[in-house]
Amino acid sequence: MPSDPTSAAVLSPHLWLPFTPNRDFARQPKILAAASGVHYRDTAGRPILDGSSGLFSVAAGHGREEIVRAVATQLEQLDFAPTFYRAHPPGFEAARRLASILPEGLDRVFFVNSGSEAVDSAMKIALAYHRARGEARRTIFVSRERAYHGVNLGGLSLAGIVNNRRAFAGALPGVPLLRHTLLPGQRFVLGEPAEGAELADDLLRIIASHGAENIAAVFVEPIAGSTGVIVPPRGYLQRLREITRAHGILLVFDEVITGFGRTGQAFASQSFGVVPDLLTMAKAITNGVIPAGAVAVDRRIQQTIFDAAPEQQIEFFHGYTTGGHPVAAAAAIATLALYEREKLFERGRALAPYFLERLATLRELPVVADLRGYGLLAGVEFAPDGAPGARGYRLQQTLFDAGLHLKTTGDTAILAPPLVATPAHVDEIVSILRRVLAAERV
Ligand SMILES: Cc1ncc(COP(=O)(O)O)c(C=O)c1O
Incomplete structure (x- = not known):
C-alpha cells in the first residue's frame, strides 16, 4: 500500500x-x-x-462528525458482539428509533448488512409466516418488470433486469412479473402519473393462473429506482394493497432507495399512503457510512411466526454473523438522530x-x-x-x-x-x- x-x-x-x-x-x-x-x-x-x-x-451529506464519533466510540466500547443468543444496547436503540419513524404497526426490525440481504430475508419471513399459519403451499413470489431487488439469488429471482439475470437464469426460480408502469407514449411526467392505476390488476391475472393459495408475496419498489425512476401511477399502490389483502398475499415494499426522506417522508409508504406488510431498507439507514440493512415487519406477522414455535426454540432459522453489528447500530442511531435534529x-x-x-x-x-x-x-x-x-x-x-x-x-x-x-x-x-x-x- x-x-x-x-x-x-x-x-x-x-x-x-x-x-x-x-x-x-x-x-x-x-x-x-x-x-x-x-x-x-x-x-x-x-x-x-x-x-x-x-x-x-x-x-x-458526507463527513458527518456525529456519525464518525458514534462509530469511533462504539468501536472502543464494544467492537463486535454476536447477535445469535446475544444482544447489545445499540441494537435495541437502533430498532426503537427505526420503529418510531416506520408506518404504524410495522415495528419489528430484523437487521442485516445490505439491501440484497434485506430482500432475501423478507422472502424468507414471508415463507415462514405462511408456513406458521398452515399455508405452506404459498411459495410463489410475484415481482414486476424493470424491478431491482439486489443481487443475491432470492432477490435476483425477483428482479426484472435482464442483464443481471442472464448469466444465472438457470439457477433462479421462475417469478411471475407484473407489467412495469411506464405507459407507452408517457413522457415528461414529473410526480405521479394520473393514468395507469389499473396496471395493478395484472396481479389478478397472475392470481388467476397460479392460484392465490400458492402465492406468498408481491415485491415492489414503491418507485422503481435503479431501473430508471418509474413513479407509480396515482392509485396503483393502493390497488395492489387491496388485491393482496383480499387474497391473503403479503405486500412487500423494497425501500432500499426510497427510504429515509428520499420521497419527502421517512418512507415512500408514508408519501403514497400505503402500508405494506414488510418493508426492506439499507443504504441511508447509516448514511452509507457502515454497511447495514433491515427488514421492518408487521408485528402481527412476527407474532404469528413466534406463536408457531415452542418456547425455547428458535422461531426463524436465519441470520448473518454481522447483521445488526454494534458499530452499524451505532451509526444508524447517530444517523437517525441527525435526520431528526436537522x-x-x-x-x-x-x-x-x-x-x-x-x-x-x-x-x-x-x-x-x-x-x-x-x-x-x-x-x-x-x-x-x-x-x-x-x-x-x-x-x-x-x-x-x-x-x-x-x-x-x-x-x-x-x-x-x-x-x-x-x-x-x-x-x-x-x-x-x-x-x-x-x-x-x-
Ligand atoms: C430497491 C433495491 N433493492 C435492493 C438493492 C440491493 O442493495 P445492496 O446493493 O445494498 O445489496 C438495491 C440497490 O440499489 C435497490 O435499489
Whole structure:
C-alpha cells in the first residue's frame, strides 16, 4: 500500500470492481479519494458534486462528525458482539428509533448488512409466516418488470433486469412479473402519473393462473429506482394493497432507495399512503457510512411466526454473523438522530419542487428523451446512441470529468442529491448537465 493514498500507484490489477467494465475502467479510472458535504474529491483534489448521494446512501451529506464519533466510540466500547443468543444496547436503540419513524404497526426490525440481504430475508419471513399459519403451499413470489431487488439469488429471482439475470437464469426460480408502469407514449411526467392505476390488476391475472393459495408475496419498489425512476401511477399502490389483502398475499415494499426522506417522508409508504406488510431498507439507514440493512415487519406477522414455535426454540432459522453489528447500530442511531435534529426529511421535501422544476428545463435538449421524478429522485433518459446503454455509459464518464457524479442505468441518469443539498447545488447539477448534454448529437 503506498503511503500517499492519492498516488497513481493505488491502481492495481488485484481489485475487481462490481458492476463495472473493469478493463475500460483501467484505461480511464475514476477515483474518489475524499468527501465532505455534497462533494467528492478525486485524487487531484478536484471537487465533484455528488448528484446520486454516493449510491443513494449519503442522505445527510458526507463527513458527518456525529456519525464518525458514534462509530469511533462504539468501536472502543464494544467492537463486535454476536447477535445469535446475544444482544447489545445499540441494537435495541437502533430498532426503537427505526420503529418510531416506520408506518404504524410495522415495528419489528430484523437487521442485516445490505439491501440484497434485506430482500432475501423478507422472502424468507414471508415463507415462514405462511408456513406458521398452515399455508405452506404459498411459495410463489410475484415481482414486476424493470424491478431491482439486489443481487443475491432470492432477490435476483425477483428482479426484472435482464442483464443481471442472464448469466444465472438457470439457477433462479421462475417469478411471475407484473407489467412495469411506464405507459407507452408517457413522457415528461414529473410526480405521479394520473393514468395507469389499473396496471395493478395484472396481479389478478397472475392470481388467476397460479392460484392465490400458492402465492406468498408481491415485491415492489414503491418507485422503481435503479431501473430508471418509474413513479407509480396515482392509485396503483393502493390497488395492489387491496388485491393482496383480499387474497391473503403479503405486500412487500423494497425501500432500499426510497427510504429515509428520499420521497419527502421517512418512507415512500408514508408519501403514497400505503402500508405494506414488510418493508426492506439499507443504504441511508447509516448514511452509507457502515454497511447495514433491515427488514421492518408487521408485528402481527412476527407474532404469528413466534406463536408457531415452542418456547425455547428458535422461531426463524436465519441470520448473518454481522447483521445488526454494534458499530452499524451505532451509526444508524447517530444517523437517525441527525435526520431528526436537522429535519432532513422536511428539508428534502421543501427542496423537491425546485429540484424537479429545474430538471424539467432540460426537456428542450434534443438528447433528453424523457424526465421522470418524485421527491429528490429523478431519472433523465437519453436518446440512445447505437447500442442500448452506450450513451448512458459514455455520458456518466463525461459528466464525472465535468464535475458531477451520478449513477446511470442503461441510457438513464439517476439523480438523487443528498437531502442537505441547497438550491444552489441543484442549479449546479442542472448547469453541468445542460452543458454536457447540449453537446450531444442526436
Ligand atoms: C430497491 C433495491 N433493492 C435492493 C438493492 C440491493 O442493495 P445492496 O446493493 O445494498 O445489496 C438495491 C440497490 O440499489 C435497490 O435499489
